[in-house]
Amino acid sequence: MAQSSRTWRRRLLAAGTAVVVGVVVAAPPAQATGGGSGAFQSWLVRKAVTANGVLHHLKELQKISDRNGGNRASGSPGYNKSVDYAEKVLRKAGYRTSRQAFDFQTFLINTPSELDRVAPAPGALEHRIMSYSGSADVTAPASVPMGDQFGCTAAAFGPANVGTIVLISRGTCPFGDKALAAAAAGAAAIVVYNNTTGALAGTLGNTFTADFAAVGITQALGQELVAQVPGGLTLRVRTDTFRGMATTENLLAESRWGNPNNVVMAGAHLDSVPEGPGINDNGSGSGAILEVAEQMRLLHPKNKVRFALWGAEESNLVGSTYYIANLPQAERDKIALYLNFDMVGSPNYVRFVYDGDNSAFPPGTGSAVGPPGSGAIEALFHDYFESQGLASAETPFSGRSDYGPFIAAGVDIPSGGLFTGAxxxxxxxxxxxxxGTAGVAYDVCYHQACDTINNVSRKAIDEMSDAVAHAVVTYAFDTRSLGAPTNGPASGSTAPAGGGGGLHDDHEYAS
Known part of the structure; x- marks a missing residue:
């Protein structure tokens, strides 16, 4: 009887040599692994990690969503079942697991939001509700800010905005500031239009408590509506939401082997937005973590490996922030680096690497300062992709995913990761x-109900999960390269001019 692929993979890893189950396995070419300590182990694990393995986990997360209201948002039954599933996988693979509970301000959508043009040319308009929007059902004339188009302060509004639905441009200040300023000026609701191409899926922030509605639209639609205001434009905005305190959990899993004073962390957020099952965002990152963890289970790494599946990321990085804030300094000091994998299966993908050395996106251009060592992590990913004959590009080190708390001032843990676009x-x-297709979003179902198992690229998952495995295993055996000097974009980077990935708008406060 033929051996199953997973049996073969288990025996391949268990052997740890060039002879596996009586079959001679050729040593990997040096350029495929980057050489150095952990190179052979990286090759072994990458041979064992498969797209099918990741997709198996994504299918399970889809089933969980289907059985629990269509989403896996933190605080919901779908998220709780997702944690149960992931913990079972990790325990079976031999890791020591723990859960970290915390309270957070949750946001749930009771019924789908609506944005309609009442007059002229009545009809429904494409939009995204902003996270933490209040509930409302308003039909009113549309207006634009009387001061400036960004609507960041009370001075931007005047009597003509009272009782209206105000069209405001993204930019200059957080979305929550726009909403608060408009509400204080007597506006009925706001519609924020993008200042670049693509949909706008923003957040008012988990401290926003005003009972005031806000939705986001594309730049093109915004410009069309603004042009109609002088002739008389009437809109309807309807939102039906719940905001309140809830309890959720982070899931942590640690290897039984390795130096406990030199910890390699790799993480992904497990929660979805309330709008859908979140299979790309971020089942893909979670699934890659689970597959890599499973296929590493028979290795004896030199450094302790700690996997994290974060809760409430979609509520502004609450889980990872809570973890860092409650980690004693002595334990922080043991973390050698953190790797973050948030969306690695986008259907119209690019192989984006976080710009840890700030060479492509300097601070002040929407990018945070990368702690020392972050540039070396970036270089490792670029060099890996180059060794495979694959292009890669920088994406801003914005701090708007779960690596943000790790790179914050005073924490300064070297960090990096991968992203395929939002x-x-x-x-x-x-x-x-x-x-792929120019002029189309990297992920057309970003933060929508259509982010299902049909919304991921198998090719992207295959390529990116191997890169995840390479980085985790490499550092599991040797972190000395974190001290290597970096100077500008790594040699493996082939980003087109102006290349850079979509920022995660769900965490965008400084719009």
Whole structure:
């Protein structure tokens, strides 16, 4: 009887040599692993990690969502079942698991939001509700801010905005500030339009408690509506939401082997947004973590490996922030680095690497300062992709995913990771290098109900999960390269001019 692929993979890892089950396995070519300590182990694990393995986990997360109201948002039954599933996988693979409970301000959508043009040319308009929006059902004339288009302060509004639905441009200040300023000026609701291509899926922030509605639309639609205001434009905004305190959990899993004073962390957020099952965002990152953890289970790493599946990321990184805030300094000091994997299966993907050395996106351009060592992590990913004959590009080190608390001032843990793109639109230059379709979002279902098992690229998952495995295993055996000097984009980077990934708008406060 033929051996199953998983049996073969288990025996391959268990052997740890060039002879596996009586079959001679050729040593990997040096350029495929980057050489150095952990190179052979990286090759072994990458041979064992498969897209099918990741997709198995994604299918299970889809089933959980289907059985629990269509989402896996933190605080919901779908999220709780997702934690149960992931913990079972990790325990079976031999890891020591623990849960970390915390309270957070949750946001749930009771019924789908609506944005309609009442007059002229009545009809429904494409939009996204902003997280933490209040509930409302308002039909009113539309207006624009009387001061400036960004609507950040009380001075931007005047009598003509009272009782109206105000069209406000993204930019200059957090979305929550726009909403608060408009509400204080007597506006009935706001519609924020993007200042770049693509949909706008923003958040008012988990401290926003005003009973005031806010939705986001594209730049093109915003410009169309603004042009109609002088002639008389009437809109309807309807939102039906719940905001309140809830309890959720982070899930942590630690290897039984390795130096406990030199910890390699890798994480992904397990929660979805309330709008859908979140299979790309971020089942894909969670699934990759689970597959890599499973296939590493027979290794004896030199450094302790700690996997984290974060809760309430979609509520502004609450889980990872809570973890860092409650970690004693002595334990923080043991973390050698943190690797973050948030969306690694986008259907119209690009192989984005976080710009840890700030060479492509300096601080002040929407990018945070990378702690020393972050540039070396970036270089490792670029060099890996180059060794596989694959292009890669930088994406801003914005701090808007779960690595943010790790790189915050006073924490300064070297960090990096991968990202395949969210709501922004793929450029012609990117399509020429990476394939896919120019003029279309990296993920057209970002933060929507259609982010299902059908919304992931198998090819992206295959390529990116191997890169995840390479980085985790490499550092599990040797972290000395974190001290290597870096100077500008790594040699493996082939980003087109102006290349850079879509920022995660769900965490965008400084819009």
């Amino acid at each position: 709501e922004l639109v793929k450029t012609e230059a990117e399509a020429a290098v990476y394939g």
